[in-house]
Amino acid sequence: MSLIGELAGMGTRRVHVVGGGEPLLRRDILDIMFAVKRWGMEGVLTTNGTLFTEDLVREIVKCGWDIVMFSVDGPNADIYEDIRGVSGSFDRVYSSMKAFSRVRTEYGVCKPLLHIHCVILNLNFMVIDEMIDLARDVGANIVTFDKYYPEYEDLILRKEDLPVTLKNLQKAYQKAQRYGIYINVEDFLSLWMKPSPNTRCYWPWLYADIDPNGDVLPCCFSRDVMGNIKKHSFRQIWDGEKYNNLRKIFKKKKFPDFCKDCTLYPGLINRVPLGKALHYFRLV
Numbered sequence: 413m414s415l416i417g418e419l420a421g422m423g424t425r426r427v428h429v430v431g432g433g434e435p436l437l438r439r440d441i442l443d444i445m446f447a448v449k450r451w452g453m454e455g456v457l458t459t460n461g462t463l464f465t466e467d468l469v470r471e472i473v474k475c476g477w478d479i480v481m482f483s484v485d486g487p488n489a490d491i492y493e494d495i496r497g498v499s500g501s502f503d504r505v506y507s508s509m510k511a512f513s514r515v516r517t518e519y520g521v522c523k524p525l526l527h528i529h530c531v532i533l534n535l536n537f538m539v540i541d542e543m544i545d546l547a548r549d550v551g552a553n554i555v556t557f558d559k560y561y562p563e564y565e566d567l568i569l570r571k572e573d574l575p576v577t578l579k580n581l582q583k584a585y586q587k588a589q590r591y592g593i594y595i596n597v598e599d600f601l602s603l604w605m606k607p608s609p610n611t612r613c614y615w616p617w618l619y620a621d622i623d624p625n626g627d628v629l630p631c632c633f634s635r636d637v638m639g640n641i642k643k644h645s646f647r648q649i650w651d652g653e654k655y656n657n658l659r660k661i662f663k664k665k666k667f668p669d670f671c672k673d674c675t676l677y678p679g680l681i682n683r684v685p686l687g688k689a690l691h692y693f694r695l696v
């Protein structure tokens with residue numbers, strides 16, 4: 413908990429509890445969330461949404477938590493469970509989202525915002541617009557799409573899937589406008605399909621990833637350890653030589669290898685022809 417106080421003292425605005433497994437498996441998850449809010453920072457929790465209980469939902473709403481992001485890669489049980497490989501899991505995540513909506517209404521609050529994050533795969537591209545129907549049904553406020561980072565080659569979107577994917581992203585955008593749901597389709601497509609030469613990444617100045625073992629990384633794509641909070645304070649690592657050297661590299665637009673798997677990357681280097689960008693995203 414002293415880390416949370418240190419982060420607040422350094423002016424941190426947002427703490428995102430995410431990754432390295434399901435955060436709700438931590439027994440002290442509520443202590444962490446309450447501490448983040450007590451120190452006046454914004455809190456975001458990314459979860460698979462299957463482990464919420466009614467009591468936990470109520471505590472999270474009561475503590476004033478800001479955003480709960482559900483990783484949901486399908487709008488119905490068939491597709492979701494095909495991707496996740498766990499029978500009955502869609503019902504659990506669906507019920508959790510519904511529970512947050514109900515408890516928010518009961519307490520007369522609008523937080524936490526409910527955010528559905530969907531990775532586009534060759535198993536779900538044909539129904540991605542239905543993610544907006546799901547969001548509307550459960551009372552979610554935000555839907556974001558992301559490309560797939562190729563851990564499993566067989567899930568990557570194929571070239572022949574692209575026309576339907578684009579059509580469904582357009583449909584998703586129109587539905588989201590109609591229902592008043594925030595959606596990232598414009599940003600996603602501009603970075604994915606037409607990367608701007610002016611795109612910059614400010615992550616090394618704005619963000620740090622702290623792993624469960626205490627390693628501090630400049631980005632979740634990186635394994636380049638800047639330091640470890642068991643040996644040094646976060647402030648020492650953040651202001652340290654290694655971090656500052658990385659910032660110098662970014663300023664010169666010489667991006668490290670780990671950036672090559674990032675949605676921003678094609679726009680970070682120079683103007684990248686569409687064909688090359690598509691190749692990068694393994695669509696051609």
Ligand code: SF4
Binds near residue numbers: 613
């Ligand atoms: S991987 Fe992407 S977000 Fe991370 S530092 Fe590189 S460009 Fe920035």
